[in-house]
Amino acid sequence: MTIAIAKPAKTxxxxxxxxxxxxxxxxxxELVDGELVPMSLATGKHGGITRSLERNLDTEINRLDLPWIALQGIVGVRCPRGIGLDTARIPDVVVMLRDEWQSLQDREAVIGFELSPPLLVVEVVSPSTKITDYRAKRTEYAARDIPEYWIVDPIEAKVSVLxxxxxxxxxxxxxxxxxLVSPMFPELQLTPQEIFAV
Structure with missing residues (x-):
C-alpha cells in the first residue's frame, strides 16, 4: 500500500x-503567479550590455528631446497573469514616460496598473532566463500592452524586436x-554587433 503525503500548499x-x-x-x-522568485546574479557581460543599452537609448531620447527616460534594472512592471495571481517583473531596461518616473520617486518603483505601460522593455538573455525571456515574459508584456519588447540574446548573438x-x-x-529597426526609436543607429561588443 502506498501512502500519499500531501505537500503543504505554497503561500x-x-x-x-x-x-x-x-x-x-x-x-x-520578481513576483510570479503570487510567488517570490529570486533573480540570479548577472554576469559582467550581461551588466555591460544593459548599461550600454540604457546609455544608447537615453542618448537617443535626449537627442530627440522626448519626454521619456531609460532605466536599467531598477523599475518593476506589474503584469496581468492568470486569474487573481499577481506578477511583477524587473526588466533589464525600461523606457517610460519621464513624468511617470517622477511619480515613483517617493514610493516603490513599480509601474502598476494605475500608470501607463512602459514604452519599451528589454531583457538580456542568460542561460537561466532563456525560456522565461522568450516565452513567459513575451505573453506577460503583451498582456500589459507594452508596445515594444527587445530580447537581446548574447548566447545566439541576435536581437529580437517584438x-x-x-x-x-x-x-x-x-x-x-x-x-535594429525599432518603431519607438526609428532613427536609432545600433547593431547587435555593437550591443555585444562590451
Missing amino acids: RVTFADYLAYFDDSDTKY VLSDGWYDVTEFSNGDR
Missing part, C-alpha cells in the same frame, strides 16, 4: 505584500551588422 504573496517585502538581503525578487499588434507581438530578428 501566495499579494502584490501589496510584494511591495512591502524585505528579507534583510540584497536579493532582488512589436505589439492586435494583442500579440510580431517579431523581427537582427544579427551581426544589421541595424
